[in-house]
Structure formats: structure tokens, C-alpha cells
Amino acid sequence: MEKIKRKRGTEGATMEDIAAATGLSKMTISRVFSGTGSVRKETRERVIEEADRLGYVYNALAGNFSRGKTQLIGFGVRFDGLLGSEYFAGIYRGAQNRLAKEDLRLIPLDTSSREYQNGENLMSLVAQRRVDGVMILAPLEQDELIVNQTFEEAPMVVVGAQPSHSSISWADMDNVHAIECLVDHMVSLGHQKIAYIAGPEQVSDAVTRGRAFIDAIKKHGLELPPEYIANGGFHYSIGRLAAKQILSLDDRPTALIAANDLSALGAMDMIKELGLVPGKDISVAGVDGSYMAGEVTPALTSVVQPLEQLGARAAELLIEQMQGDTSVVGTQLVRGELKAKESSGNVS
Amino acid sequence: MEKIKRKRGTEGATMEDIAAATGLSKMTISRVFSGTGSVRKETRERVIEEADRLGYVYNALAGNFSRGKTQLIGFGVRFDGLLGSEYFAGIYRGAQNRLAKEDLRLIPLDTSSREYQNGENLMSLVAQRRVDGVMILAPLEQDELIVNQTFEEAPMVVVGAQPSHSSISWADMDNVHAIECLVDHMVSLGHQKIAYIAGPEQVSDAVTRGRAFIDAIKKHGLELPPEYIANGGFHYSIGRLAAKQILSLDDRPTALIAANDLSALGAMDMIKELGLVPGKDISVAGVDGSYMAGEVTPALTSVVQPLEQLGARAAELLIEQMQGDTSVVGTQLVRGELKAKESSGNVS
DNA sequence: TTGTAAGCGTTATCAT
């Protein structure tokens, strides 16, 4: 590897150096390394050989500037609350894997920060050309305005929620289907009295699940006393409390469905604490297919969210938008899969 | 906001347009927006006013190219296993917040991917000028080679582990102190028979904690039968099994310390399942200060990891390296804090 | 398939 001298503190060979060394033009070198356009096989090999000899490395910074793209996609996520979750991780992985095929990379942006709430962050990041597009994870209702604004500025997709603005692309789990699966499952085990632990009201998926539960119960012609619906807020400790409350009812249900695994796990803990056996004395199920659902004893019946798939679909919707000239709007509803475990069993 | 026409598909005003409109030079405009150099107050105001009028937005892509920096820091983390953890989230947040002050942003890179294992990913990202520096989260022993190689290429810091290569900067929790806190705590409650649930051998922090436990027990002159040390592997279900094993011993310990919260929680679950009361019949404690530690009943005694602080310190070490001409090596050992809860109590 | 020319929008450097 020879050393090359250059002005302004730069080191390393450039395409121009290779051009000079091979007698070709800069453009041919560019074609070789960017994979664009066609280059004769011999030529390509000669270029690559010379590049190796000179220790050339492609300068993405220059390429991106010239192209006017950063190859970066902002991934909006609430650092406070969502960043360390399996939910985030699964979707992020799925999206990143899909985007990698287009040489795109995700960069997490904090939607719980003040700057985001002002709309400063996301919008200016787009405007300043720091990201080419934006993917937003499970925005809350209160984020609606910012989502809509960002959408005006750049290619955007929402994942894990369904935005009210009808021309925004989104990918989400089929929450109705998930809840139907669980209710059907419980009913097929003979359960008639099924209680529900709801999720937080600001989370649209949770609201959807709550409505779906009521509908599913009605569909089966079952009764649903108001006391059978408790608030769990997606938390373990609240799931515990909700279970305690429900178990103390005179007309105790035989099955318990929670809006997510965490509250289901809390409920199960309380059930055990009260000397009852989950899956025997009372059946329990949740939504998520979380790590803990498989770790506890008895294992928790749950509808597994297809997180990676969800992320990948969202990525595809975004890519469509970035490639198509017209702003294509796409939506994806992905179905989860029921994994029945020991926490749910025949009615006793 | 006027519209400005430009060649090659570009839109929006540039510094040159503002220069023309104000009669100043491009450089003065640049000084205003980059915050570098000095500009008279009046001049600055005039520039900003005109910029607003023209709808000018700073083009970071161009600025970064000109400066030769991406303002991006690669954050190496195992997507498989660590990405969805509180541990990752806390450190990431702390680091990102600190780096934001220098206009630096983190971008997660998957160290569990094949490309990383080949050394392709990290190294080429640095070489191709896609990132200015690298922070690596809790690399495993097997990652040593890649860590060392990356270190040759760019400013780098390791967080959540102590690299063997002595000229690499790192920030880590004081694991020895954490374990000492827990042992001291148990001893102060009157416990003489203390068992330990270890972590995985590939995780250097876990190994350090294991050694620290043995040392701390010795320091107090207590006995430590080999059966008092079980493997928990940082998992809930294994923590359960470990507890079962330990509780079946003829000479049953009165206290149980786990290498992390997850296995401690599993142990506590098993204790409850066997009809014993944690904090009364047997005391339990972990390390992490995790969300779940505060959610379960009884709440779990734990040493809270100062994750955000850890991330911030690591960020500072990296910033030092990026600014200083010489490669400064710094190390930071951050102490956690014991939070005693109901899971640990006086020996009965 | 390969080449020529003209940027892309900012910052470094040196001068005034």
C-alpha cells in the first residue's frame, strides 16, 4: 500500500488516484465501487487490483453528499419507556435487516424528548438532511400532530400503531385477530366467564384490543359484567392488583385475558400467591409472546407478535415511498400466532 | 419564503443565496450557522433574518462532507440478546445525552451479525467514514480480536466490560463493590450462610462478580461450601432451578445472592412456590436495579447499576479521544447503589 | 462501455 499525499489533512487514495494509475477516468472507477452502470469485467478487475494496491477505501461521506442522501433512516422511539423493550428490539431488528438490503441504516431518535415534542427534532433532522426518511414506533395519541408534520417533510411510516391521517403508511399487528384468538381459545377450553385486564388508554393498540375483547365476547354470546374488565396499564404490578380484584369477585371468572404479557404475568403471580394454580383453577393468557412468558412456570399462553416481520413490512413501505415518485400509501396488518401453554387449560 | 431555483434537482436556499441577498460573503454566513468564529451581533441578526426570509435550512450533509466528519458514533451491541434490555437502553440513553452536547449521534451496529464477526462491518464503517468513532457495549471474550482491530482504526471506547488490551478506554460498573455491598448487607442482617447464583462465563462482568463473591465471603470469615454456588446464566428459569437446588440442600443457606436481578427474580419465584417467604425464611438479592425488581412482591433488594452515568462516562472518554491529538486512554469504574427492599431481612 | 465537464454546499486557510 503506497502512501499518497494530499492537501487539507486528508489521507488515503481517492478515485482520482486510481483513475490516474489505471489510465481510466474517475467515472469508471465510480461505476466500479458504486455498482452503478456497467463496466467491462477486465476493467473492473484492473480497477479493483489497483485500488487494493493503493489501499483505497470508498468515501461514503463524499458519495452521500454528492448524491444528496445520508442513507440514514430516523427511527422515532420513546427512549423513556420503549427503548429497552423486546417490542422495540424486535421491530428495530426486522426493519434494520430489511433496510440493509438497500444500504440504509436506522438511527434511533428520542420521541420522548422535549425537542421532539416541540417538533424541532424530527422535522429539523429531515430538513437538515441528516436522515432520508423516518419510521416512527407506536406513537401516542398526543404525538399525532408531530407525526403529521413530519410526514409533510419526508418519506415516513408508522409502525405499531395506525395513524389517523389516512395518507400515512403504517404497519401494525392485527390486534383484533390476536384478541379473537385468545377468546376463541378460552371458549374452546370451555370457559364462559372470561375477564380482561386492559392496557393504557394512550396506546392505540391497547384501545383496539380492549374493543376487540368486548366484541369477541359478544360474538360468542357470553356475558360480560363490568367488573370483568380491569385496568392493567401494561404493568406487572398493576396486573397483580387487577387479578386480586377480579379474583375477589363473588362470581369469579374462570379465565383471564390480559392486554399484554406483562400484566398477564403479574396476574399469574397473584394467582399463585393466592394459592390457586394457573391453567387449572383459572386460565391466563396475554399478548406479546415475550421472553418472560416462556420462562415462568407455568408458561404463559400468549399471542406472539411477529415483531421482526412487522419491522420488515414497515421498512418495505418506507422503501416504496422513497423510490416511487408519487407518494404511495401502504398499510400492513400482520397477524400474530397463538402459542398455547400451560397457563391455560380446560375449565374445571 | 421565496423559492429559489437551482440546478441538479436541488431545492432550497444555500449559504450563497444568503450571501448574495445580504451582500456578505459565504464565509460569514457559514460562521453564523456553524457557530464557529466571530460575527458582529448586527451582522448575525441580519443574516438570520434573511435566512428566515429565504427559508434557508442548514445542509448538514454538505457540512459534514466538507469537515470530513459524519458526527455519528457507532454503538456496537449484540442485537441478539442485548438490544431489548434495560441495560442497553440505560447506557445508550446516557451516552446519547452526553454526546448530543457535542452534536454527536449514536447509531446502533449489530455485533452479533456475521459481518461483525468477520470484522467487516465495524472496520469498514469506520474506514468508509460512516462513523467518526465507536462505542462497544459489553463485548464478549470472543469479541476481543475485533475490539482490538477496531481500536486501531478509530476512536473507541468499551462500556460494560474491561478490555484486556490495556490501551483501550473503558467505563464499567464496579462489580466488586456491588457484590461487596450485597454480602455486607446480608452479613449485617445476621446471615452467615450465603449462597450465590452465578452468571454466564462469557460475560466478563459476571466472572468478576463471581470472584468478588468468593472474596467477600472470605473477608467476612464465612464458610462457603461448593454447593452454595450455582449457575444462573442470567436467566429467570435457570434462577428458579438454581434456587430449587440450593433450597434442597441439607444445610440450607439463609441468604441468596444472584449475579443479576433476572436470576434473583427466578429464585424468588421458586422460593414462593415452595411455600417459603422471601425476606423472611430466606433473603434474596440481585444486581441491576431492574424494573421488575421493583414490581414484584416482595420487592427485590438489588444494587442499582448507574446505567446512564456509565453511558455518559463512556461518552466522555470517547470525546476526549476524538478531541485530543494524542490517543488518551481513560478508565472509569462507576459504583452502584444498594437498594434494600423487602426481599432481604434479618436472619430468622 | 467509457469519458468529459460541471457541480453538490459547506469549511479551511490565508489575507485584509
Place this chain on the structure above:
DNA sequence: ATGATAACGCTTACAA
């Protein structure tokens, strides 16, 4: 405090 000028290393657009 401000200006003139030359990069920075690549890609687009068009020509051969």
C-alpha cells in the same frame, strides 16, 4: 470581524 478562494471526493448528465 469579514472576505476571497480553493478544496473536499464523489455523482449526475450528457456525449462519444
